[in-house]
Amino acid sequence: MDEAIRAEGLVKQFGATRALDGIDLSVPRGTVLGLLGPNGAGKTTAVRILATLLAPDAGQAWVDGCDVASEAAAVRSRIGLTGQYASVDEKLTGRENLILIARLLGFSRRDARARAGELLVEFGLEDAAHRPVQTYSGGMRRRLDLAASLVGRPRILFLDEPTTGLDPRARLDLWNLIRELVAQGTTVLLTTQYLEEADSLADEIVVIDQGRVIASGTSDQLKARIGGQTLVLAPEHESDVATALSIVTEIVGREPEVDGARLRVPVSDPALVPAVVRRLDESGIVARELTLRGASLDDVFLTLTGRHASVETPAGDAEAAP
Amino acid sequence: MSSLQQTLTLAWRSLLQLRRNPWELMDFSIQPILFLLLFLYVFGGAVAGSTAAYLDFILPGVIVMNLVFVTVYVGHGLNTDLTRGVFDRFRALPIARWSPLAGRILADMVKQAWCVLLLLVVGFLLGFRLGAPVSGVLVMLALLLVFAFAMSWIMVLVGVVARDPEHVQLFGFTALFPVTFLSNVFVPLDTLPPFIRAVVAANPVSLLAEASRGLLSGGPVLEPALWSLVWAGVITLVFAPLSLWALNRRLARS
Missing domain, CATH: 3.30.70.100 (Alpha-Beta Plaits)
Incomplete structure (x- = not known):
């Protein structure tokens, strides 16, 4: 099987907290893996390691066959990353943000403008293209963030809680954009605390809790475990x-x-x-x-851990706090 | 794209932000002019006998004082990028590891040069005239930028350690006010009580101001300039490694 992402025994410790306690992952090319778990389960830490932002304490991982530790630069040229919080420059306009990324990726001035224009149309941001991002709604910001991670046409995409904090309408919009990317052959690793989201987007779901994989399989397989x-x-x-x-x-x-x-x-x-x-x-x-x-995925989580999965903390970013 | 081009692109981005942040633009354009005018017309008569005489003294001083304050924006901008996740976006791109930081510091150098030239122009409008060769202006600019570069490293550390951008500003101004006022920026050294004279004389702000006065109006240059460079070297040697260590530590902890 051709794997786009592979992780073996990832361990990460932040002070006294063991954020990851031996995680294995395997994502076949062209599929969507949903990494599901409550806040603080270790989802963001796993994505940060795979995206070369964080070094694991133990274990190994490969993205598109490149080792995230020893071939970090090669990994970075193959991936797109959309963080839990919109990581675009609020003082710049939507268009400027995209041109900036394109220029950093080595696009010529002309190509950068063209690529930015293309993405703005594709993501329905054309009308807002000249406005600074600080005037955008949450949904628009997230769409721009996704667009920014797609400038270099990566074949592998990490989406860290892409719809957290969005209203249902904006969430559905984003889901459709993600589905289109997958239809074009992009491999996606998606973290979410919304069971519905993993259910509707992911081919395979890995449930993690307290840094460990507690279940994996398709949505139907997981539901079947409950009987x-x-x-x-x-x-x-x-x-x-x-x-x-x-x-x-x-x-x-x-x-x-x-x-x-x-x-x-x-x-x-x-x-x-x-x-x-x-x-x-x-x-x-x-x-x-x-x-x-x-059974819903929430029932699955309840059966596996004795707790509900969809408990949200108001801050939403308690994950991986040192 | 070479890492130099990446740095230039990131510097361009920092400067682009100014358009959307009129407060920052005000801070380092209008505020120094205001300082210059206030000090000139309020203290000029008392300190130097006339505003015209005081202008020669205060203009280089205000240029140096403003330079020190503007370095706060390095820390402010870096902290904003770190807390908002923009820094992570850059780190996930296949670009040189040091280019985001270098881009920010480079943009700061451009802002600094702008401030120096702006204050010089305002000074000329108020009647300031060069009493030394024009090449002195360029030497002064180079000297000031070297010192601003060194100061940037202190501000990188502040930007890394601070919880949010507001705290950077708070810390920056609280720490920098005494540093700039305990100098010869506003009054000549020999008017000060002996017990603070030694501190004021050794303050790099005083040394820079003295060298700048020499370069613009004539007077001793070499000694204060060399001491300023020694300060810049020591600050860089101490704070560049410390700041990078702190930055990597912060990045490894989230």
């Missing part, structure tokens, strides 16, 4: 939540998790659902939502 299904119920009226909770607990034999007005409980026997429906009907409770679905 079972989840019953989701949301009563139309919030006042009915308590009654619905006791009905479901009684029938399923396990107390559901309450998330706002929505109840969630794993069920092993689908035949329980009609019983729930009957009892709800008898109690005069109208359900706004009543579904039986396959």
Whole structure:
């Protein structure tokens, strides 16, 4: 199998914190690997090592066959990197930022202008091209950041939490841009704390927690590890939540998790659902939502670690703090 | 693209930022002019008997004082790049490792040269005339830039250590005010009480100001100029390795 990215036994220690505790990764060319984990799991540290920004304490990694330690310059000429925070110059305009990167990559003045113009059109930033980046919205900034990492047409792209902090609309826009890149043959390593994001973009998912790989496989394989299904119920009226909770607990034999007005409980026997429906009907409770679905990645994480994966800290950058 | 071109491109980028940051432009264009005018017309009569006589004395002094303050922008800009992730973007590019730092310092040299020339022009408008050969202006500019380069290394360290750009500015000005005022920039050395005279005489700001006065108006040049260069050499020898060590340490810890 032709690998674009390979890592073996990566270890990184920051003071007393072991950010990476022996990570192995393998990303076949032209595929998307989703590195999934909560804040502080070690995702950003892994990407920084692969992008040559950080040296591992132990282990080895290759990008496009080049060793990240001994052939760092060769690695840098093959990759694009989009960080967790938009790493573009806020005082420069969108166009100037792209021209700057192009010039640094050795484009002639004319080619740099042309490439910047191309990317601005492609990423829907043409109208804002002459404005300083500090006036951009979060979504525009992230699009420009992605464009900046694509100036040299890298075949391998690292996206470190590309949609963290974006509104749903901007997130979908970015997803579509990423899908287009993948369709053109780009290999992508994506870190995310959004299960939905890994599910929708990645061919293969590696779940990491506290610097270790705790599971890997396709989205379906991971879900299959949980077996079972989840019953989701949301009563139309919030006042009915308590009654619905006791009905479901009684029938399923396990107390559901309450998330706002929505109840969630794993069920092993689908035949329980009609019983729930009957009892709800008898109690005069109208359900706004009543579904039986396959396990989500959050369920996978919960099963593997006993914790939810989607817990976000407000700062969002607690990861890898020394 | 050679590493020199990369450095020039990155310096161009730093200068481009000025257009979007009128405060910085004000800081090192209007502020020194304001200083010059205020000191000239408020203290001129008291210190030198007349503003015309004081101008010869204060103009080189304000040029040196401003030079020292403008170096803060090296640290400010570097810290902004580090905290905003721009520095990481550059590090992930196949360019020379030292070019982002070199680009910033080079851009600073351009700003410094601009300030010196601006103040000279304003000085001429106020009636200042050269009392020494024109070549002295060029020698002064070279001397000042060498010292600014050395100072840049101190500011690189401040930029690396500081939590955010605001702290760079705060530290920069708090530390630099006493350094520039404990000098002969505003008043002649022999008017000072003996116990601070030694400090003031050894201050590189005094030495630079004295050398600049000599180069513009005539007077001793060689000795203060050489001592200024010794200062610049010592500062560079101490702070360049220290700053690079601190920078690498910071980069390895996140």
